[in-house]
């Protein structure tokens with residue numbers, strides 16, 4: 001791991017979405033092809049990028065049944081348990097419609113309506129993510145979205161991962177297409193012969209998926225840019241170096257573009273973590289991916305004290321943050337920008353990745369400065385409700401007409417004043 005002593009975060013520029021023009025051009029081309037050639041482009045890209053020659057796009061009931069025969073009861077049970085924890089968390093987020101009536105009889109309020117159709121991207125390139133099925137679709141179900149569509153690339157077996165199909169079936173989602181990458185995002189945005197477009201696309205993915213979401217935004221809504229995973233840990237000498245090293249690797253193993261950083265005021269502690277990480281890396285099954293991530297973006301940032309560490313965190317706005325210092329709960333109040341904050345020695349990020357309840361679909365690449373983890377709110381819209389009483393319009397028409405005429409809108413002023421005329425005629 002490389003050490004940074006002067007707080008220079010310029011190394012993060014290389015991970016910025018869009019910095020790689022070649023990838024951006026590839027994604028633009030893929031989206032255009034899907035717009036023009038529909039289903040046929042999906043078949044062609046799946047063969048090219050996933051090495052699978054599909055015969056159909058929509059996952060069949062038989063494929064789902066087949067998937068169950070290969071997934072152990074233990075895994076089905078943990079999917080059920082995680083789904084229940086996630087649902088409990090999101091039920092608490094459910095926004096309600098509300099209204100109030102003032103003394104003049106005016107009714108003002110907010111009506112909540114779920115989206116008609118949402119598409120959930122479930123990654124499936126170097127690993128399969130049944131957990132992302134639960135994280136993407138359960139908040140949509142709680143919000144009341146009627147049509148929830150899943151897309152996920154086929155594995156080497158020629159099928160979407162068994163676990164993904166089982167997780168989808170466990171929560172009652174049956175519109176699943178075996179396509180991934182930028183072409184799946186384009187299909188959800190613009191539609192093809194088989195896939196009807198959706199109103200909003202959510203879910204995490206690699207750089208191609210994230211670039212594609214950014215590209216279709218505006219024609220369709222998206223959640224956030226939830227790209228390659230990130231972990232930043234603020235830890236001092238009170239923390240366990242072996243545990244911290246394994247937490248860094250837990251996210252580095254996702255993607256060569258994943259980012260793992262330790263911020264610490266203790267040089268000795270940083271050295272202990274560095275040593276432990278090197279040892280642990282040597283027998284990690286996804287060593288190849290994790291090593292690329294650590295070599296490019298694995299850093300130990302030495303700070304003067306924990307307060308300086310928090311300043312660095314606020315500049316990084318990481319997807320995941322672990323705070324393993326004395327007084328973690330007190331210090332956390334100073335953190336402004338982080339997607340998910342894990343407090344204390346017993347809260348490694350994987351508890352949130354799989355099980356605790358809050359979403360693991362979280363903004364990356366500094367976008368936690370302005371966006372939030374996927375939530376029930378991501379799947380609803382608000383309509384304002386306004387009903388003036390006779391008394392209210394009589395009392396306020398003068399104010400409104402004055403404002404309208406000041407802006408040069410005589411028609412607006414008359415629309416209000418005509419109500420008065422009717423009253424006095």
Ligand SMILES: NC(=O)c1ccc[n+]([C@@H]2O[C@H](COP(=O)([O-])OP(=O)(O)OC[C@H]3O[C@@H](n4cnc5c(N)ncnc54)[C@H](O)[C@@H]3O)[C@@H](O)[C@H]2O)c1
Pocket residue numbers: 026049050122123124125126127132153180181182204205206207208209225226227228229254255258319360361362363364
């Ligand atoms: N931020 C979050 O909330 C969050 C949550 C879970 C996972 N993740 C991230 O999701 C990602 C999953 O990545 P993955 O690769 O395993 O699966 P993925 O499904 O995101 O991407 C795989 C697809 O990428 C496309 N692709 C691969 N190489 C390509 C190329 N050269 N040109 C064009 N398209 C290409 C292919 O279509 C392939 O099917 C990881 O980066 C992980 O860190 C993020």
Ligand SMILES: N[C@H](CO)Cc1c[nH]c[nH+]1
Pocket residue numbers: 129131132228229230251319353354360361
């Ligand atoms: N760490 C990922 C979010 O960046 C979520 C995940 C799913 N499975 C394993 N991890």
Ligand SMILES: [Zn+2]
Pocket residue numbers: 229250251254350353
């Ligand atoms: Zn993870």
